[in-house]
Amino acid sequence: MAKMIDAFLNSLRLDAVARRREQRTFLSEYLPILEKSIEVKAASAIARRQRDDLARLHDAAIAAGIAEPTIEAERSAALERIRVRFDLKRRANAQNRKRALAKRTASELFDDVLAELVAAEAAAVADIERRFAPSATDLPAATQAYRSLLAAVTADTAAVVGAIVRRRDRRFAVVRSTYAAKLARLDARIAELVSELETSPRDRRETVLRSRIAALTRALDKKSAAGASAAVRSKYAERIARIDAGIAKRTARLNPVGDDGNGNVLPDGVILSVRNLTMRFGGLRAVDDLSFDVKEGEIFGLIGPNGAGKTTIFNCITRFYRATSGEMYYRKNLGQVIRLNDYPVHDIIRQGIVRTFQNVELVWELSILDNLLVAAHTVYRTGFFGQLLHTPRLKREEEVLRAKALSVLKTLDLLPYAYAVPYGLPYGILKKIELARTLMASPRLIILDEPAAGLNDRETEDLAKLIKRIRDDHHATIFLVEHDMGLVMDVCDTVCAISFGKMLAIGTPAEIQADKAVKSAYLGEES
Amino acid sequence: MALLALRLRTFVKRLSALSRHPYFGFVVFGIALVVLRLFALGGIVPNSLAKSLTVTMIYAIVALGFSLLLGYAGLASLGTAGFVGLGTYFIGHFSGTLGQTFAVTLAVSLAGAVVLGAVVGFISLRIEGMYLAIITLGLSEIMREIFKSFTAFTNGVNGLEFRNFTLFGAPVSEFAVDMIVIVVFILLILGTLNIIKSPTGRALLAMKNSDSAAQSMGIGLMRHRLLAFVLATLYAVIGGLLYMMDQKFSIPTTWSLDFSLNILAAVVVGGAQSITGIILGTFMIFGLNMTVLKEIAFFREFPDATWIVSGLLIILITMFYPGGLIRLINAIRFKLTAAIRKIRAKWRAYRYGEDD
Numbered sequence: 086m087a088k089m090i091d092a093f094l095n096s097l098r099l100d101a102v103a104r105r106r107e108q109r110t111f112l113s114e115y116l117p118i119l120e121k122s123i124e125v126k127a128a129s130a131i132a133r134r135q136r137d138d139l140a141r142l143h144d145a146a147i148a149a150g151i152a153e154p155t156i157e158a159e160r161s162a163a164l165e166r167i168r169v170r171f172d173l174k175r176r177a178n179a180q181n182r183k184r185a186l187a188k189r190t191a192s193e194l195f196d197d198v199l200a201e202l203v204a205a206e207a208a209a210v211a212d213i214e215r216r217f218a219p220s221a222t223d224l225p226a227a228t229q230a231y232r233s234l235l236a237a238v239t240a241d242t243a244a245v246v247g248a249i250v251r252r253r254d255r256r257f258a259v260v261r262s263t264y265a266a267k268l269a270r271l272d273a274r275i276a277e278l279v280s281e282l283e284t285s286p287r288d289r290r291e292t293v294l295r296s297r298i299a300a301l302t303r304a305l306d307k308k309s310a311a312g313a314s315a316a317v318r319s320k321y322a323e324r325i326a327r328i329d330a331g332i333a334k335r336t337a338r339l340n341p342v343g344d345d346g347n348g349n350v351l352p353d354g355v356i357l358s359v360r361n362l363t364m365r366f367g368g369l370r371a372v373d374d375l376s377f378d379v380k381e382g383e384i385f386g387l388i389g390p391n392g393a394g395k396t397t398i399f400n401c402i403t404r405f406y407r408a409t410s411g412e413m414y415y416r417k418n419l420g421q422v423i424r425l426n427d428y429p430v431h432d433i434i435r436q437g438i439v440r441t442f443q444n445v446e447l448v449w450e451l452s453i454l455d456n457l458l459v460a461a462h463t464v465y466r467t468g469f470f471g472q473l474l475h476t477p478r479l480k481r482e483e484e485v486l487r488a489k490a491l492s493v494l495k496t497l498d499l500l501p502y503a504y505a506v507p508y509g510l511p512y513g514i515l516k517k518i519e520l521a522r523t524l525m526a527s528p529r530l531i532i533l534d535e536p537a538a539g540l541n542d543r544e545t546e547d548l549a550k551l552i553k554r555i556r557d558d559h560h561a562t563i564f565l566v567e568h569d570m571g572l573v574m575d576v577c578d579t580v581c582a583i584s585f586g587k588m589l590a591i592g593t594p595a596e597i598q599a600d601k602a603v604k605s606a607y608l609g610e611e612s
Numbered sequence: 613m614a615l616l617a618l619r620l621r622t623f624v625k626r627l628s629a630l631s632r633h634p635y636f637g638f639v640v641f642g643i644a645l646v647v648l649r650l651f652a653l654g655g656i657v658p659n660s661l662a663k664s665l666t667v668t669m670i671y672a673i674v675a676l677g678f679s680l681l682l683g684y685a686g687l688a689s690l691g692t693a694g695f696v697g698l699g700t701y702f703i704g705h706f707s708g709t710l711g712q713t714f715a716v717t718l719a720v721s722l723a724g725a726v727v728l729g730a731v732v733g734f735i736s737l738r739i740e741g742m743y744l745a746i747i748t749l750g751l752s753e754i755m756r757e758i759f760k761s762f763t764a765f766t767n768g769v770n771g772l773e774f775r776n777f778t779l780f781g782a783p784v785s786e787f788a789v790d791m792i793v794i795v796v797f798i799l800l801i802l803g804t805l806n807i808i809k810s811p812t813g814r815a816l817l818a819m820k821n822s823d824s825a826a827q828s829m830g831i832g833l834m835r836h837r838l839l840a841f842v843l844a845t846l847y848a849v850i851g852g853l854l855y856m857m858d859q860k861f862s863i864p865t866t867w868s869l870d871f872s873l874n875i876l877a878a879v880v881v882g883g884a885q886s887i888t889g890i891i892l893g894t895f896m897i898f899g900l901n902m903t904v905l906k907e908i909a910f911f912r913e914f915p916d917a918t919w920i921v922s923g924l925l926i927i928l929i930t931m932f933y934p935g936g937l938i939r940l941i942n943a944i945r946f947k948l949t950a951a952i953r954k955i956r957a958k959w960r961a962y963r964y965g966e967d968d
Contacts, residue, residue, distance in 0.1 A: 137622075403828060434830035446825035448818045450885065459814045463830035469839070472810035473803055479810065526830070 098282045099421060102275055109271050110527075115485050116264045120257065127253035131246050138238050145234050149227035150219025160217045164210065171206040178202060294332050301325050351414050351422050356381040356530055356562050357402070362411035364397050364586075371397040373586040374411075379530075379579075381416070384556055384563045386577035388570070388597075390606060394586040395566040396443065399534055403440050404430040418529060435463050437529035441522075443538060445515040447507045453518055454503045457490035458483075460522040486525070493524045496558070497551065513544045520551065524559060531555070533565040537572050545569060549576045574598065582606070634809070635802055638887070642798035645669075649790050663858075664902035666790050669797045670854045672894040675878045676804050676887065677847020682876070683884030684813060685840035686820030687736055690872045691748035694755035695845050697867030698724065699852015704772040704862055705765050714779050721849050729845030733838035752872060759864040771863030774856050789857045796854060800847065801887055807843075808887075816840060874898065881929050883936025892937045897922055 139155065146153045182195035221227035305321040351358055357379040364372040371394040379385045387395050400406040402413055402425065413425040417436055428436065439460075447456050464486060467479040494500050497517055507515060516536065523531050536552070537545045549572055556563050567573050573580060574594040582589040582597055584606040590597055597603055630636060645665065652662035674696055681687050702721040706712045732751065736744055759766045766772055777784050784792075807813050815836055818826040827833060856862055874897055882893020901918035905911040911918050933939040 405824060405827075429832075431827045431830050431832040434828065440828050442825060442828075446822045448814070448821045450817055450821075451814060455814055458811070459818045459831075460829050462811055462815055462818075465811045467811075469812060472812050473806055475806045475810070522829075 440532035668899035674851035693871035694752035695848035699849035700862035725849035729842035733841035883938030889938030
């Protein structure tokens with residue numbers, strides 16, 4: 086009973102640590118966004134102010150006939166526009182006249198048009214000049230008025246800008262100190278939880294158990310001294326041994342290189358272990374007693390002829406199929422080991438495993454950015470009623486995840502498509518979007534089902550680089566099924582070849598290429 | 613003076629920024645409805661117009677719930693009529709016959725809707741597409757039979773009357789009922805908008821596109837299918853409550869397949885994923901003959917001919933705008949903005965002497 090309570094408390098602590106770590110990344114991701122928004126708001130307020138100032142000064146300056154650089158530029162631009170337009174028209178007219186002369190038709194008509202053009206140009210120029218001419222009757226007074234307005238506006242703006250800057254700095258300080266305090270609180274709590282997790286329950290339990298052993302040993306000594314029978318003594322020894330074994334089991338379970346609580350230990354550095362996996366469809370054994378380990382941080386390739394059962398293995402790992410027999414173990418982010426067989430299909434992504442599909446499975450009604458947000462579904466913490474009311478919390482989450490989605494799109498050079506719908510985009514782009522989608526939920530294991538299918542050679546080369554980059558940038562393990570041998574041999578660290586659901590060989594790409602069984606499976610018995 | 617002009621300009625700018633908020637159009641729409649109802653009270657527009665708009669709004673609420681089911685979750689149901697009918701009997705029985713307070717009625721109705729929606733949602737986990745439509749149709753027919761025979765609750769085939777409706781101890785006038793309908797309608801529109809633009813709305817769409825892809829992204833089928841059905845049932849039951857407040861009479865023959873099919877038609881004709889489209893579609897299916905066609909002498913003489921008109925409209929719209937009325941509206945809007953842009957360019961060329 087006590088053991089169960091301890092295990093339960095530990096699992097609660099683990100969850101709490103994970104939750105707080107998530108919250109921590111969330112907060113630290115949100116801070117720059119918040120700072121930027123404060124910055125942008127202040128900058129745009131200042132710019133707005135300056136624009137308004139210009140507007141206020143503009144008319145007064147024209148009235149006073151003051152050659153302000155902006156007004157002068159405006160005037161000369163307007164004149165230039167008119168000159169260019171009438172030049173074009175004059176040139177066209179001259180050409181028409183020449184043509185008329187050549188055809189001996191009424192060329193003098195064009196002289197009239199030219200005269201009209203000249204008059205119109207003069208009128209347009211005069212119009213501009215009038216628009217920019219000083220309109221005040223008393224120019225010195227107008228100039229004086231302008232000067233005082235300028236001084237007033239400048240002083241006013243300086244004060245306002247100063248206030249804006251001060252407010253911005255104050256908000257910066259507040260935000261930073263609040264976030265620092267929040268982060269510090271979270272860190273402290275995480276440290277506390279981790280230390281509790283690492284020491285207290287085990288130590289407490291162990292002390293209790295050890296004192297029990299000591300008591301039993303003392304009792305045994307006393308009984309032996311009193312000359313008890315061999316049966317009684319062996320009974321005591323047995324009890325001591327049982328408690329000892331219990332202690333050993335506890336130590337093993339609480340070890341960072343953990344097991345799932347039932348003594349199924351994963352070796353160091355292995356993220357996924359498939360053991361004796363069998364999947365039967367009626368009489369057909371699609372996967373037959375297959376075992377392999379995927380190491381943390383490697384790119385693991387699964388190859389095999391058509392119908393070898395590669396996608397079936399994927400579907401078993403991601404729980405779309407219930408494996409007929411066999412176990413799958415997986416190591417989570419804090420080193421906890423879980424048995425994947427116990428999880429429903431929609432919980433797999435929460436453990437850090439994401440997959441793509443052979444044929445592109447995007448939501449066709451949503452933009453690419455929203456598609457990425459769908460993939461971040463598990464990251465949201467706002468419940469249904471929060472979503473119904475669009476609480477500030479949801480807005481904050483949306484903001485952060487949108488920023489994250491945009492940054493993911495940027496790293497994959499997909500930014501131009503962010504607001505497009507998937508309809509009509511090239512297949513290579515859609516495949517890349519599928520890949521981008523996997524990155525939204527901070528995965529530890531990315532499962533790619535034929536990522537190069539339907540891509541041309543150039544795109545495949547790019548994909549190879551991309552897969553390596555994702556592995557390095559996101560510290561993820563990649564597990565892929567592929568037909569394109571070039572890609573597999575290029576990117577994979579370990580390759581596993583299967584045929585008819587049975588393992589042919591596992592090893593480095595070079596070893597697989599040299600393997601006889603693999604060659605015969607692909608090229609026939611004789612080769 | 614110049615400063616005043618500046619103030620005015622910033623005010624207009626603020627207003628135009630506000631008008632880009634997704635709620636703006638619907639809130640303005642709601643205010644317009646209230647104003648129209650006030651005009652009807654003052655005798656400026658006919659009272660019958662206001663009454664038929666109220667009924668249309670009630671149907672639009674039901675259609676909104678149905679669109680979450682069909683347009684977003686991709687689940688076809690023909691059981692809408694039964695749920696609306698249930699809503700009418702809930703309020704008719706608890707508030708009318710038993711004389712309970714409205715709070716009790718509301719609690720019972722919403723709880724009933726949630727339970728019923730969850731049951732249908734569970735069924736939808738096993739059965740999909742056409743078969744789900746048939747099952748829900750069967751369920752609706754079962755409910756209609758229950759309405760007919762469970763006379764203690766529904767007063768059977770004679771229909772249940774609902775008079776003396778009181779709220780906070782005071783009798784509710786016709787005008788107050790219309791106001792309640794408008795407020796609930798607008799609030800539900802805004803709620804629907806929020807759901808559509810939230811992770812849940814996107815999850816429903818993902819589920820509609822591909823079950824397996826949605827599951828691999830952590831979207832639980834059970835949770836979201838149940839949610840879609842519970843929401844649709846809630847909207848339908850709320851529609852039923854409002855219907856009974858407004859019409860004060862409910863009879864089992866109303867809640868037949870016809871009604872469900874009309875709601876389906878309204879959603880499909882309007883555009884299953886657009887709230888504006890659904891309002892337009894409902895108006896076309898239900899409101900048009902009540903407000904416009906009834907004013908024409910020919911249709912007053914042959915009232916059944918209105919069905920021919922709406923049938924023709926459905927055929928035309930599904931032929932030329934399969935995405936629904938909203939596509940038509942968008943096309944018109946697109947043309948209009950293009951035309952405005954052109955006129956503006958011409959004006960600028962004239963005013964500032966830019967190249968034409």
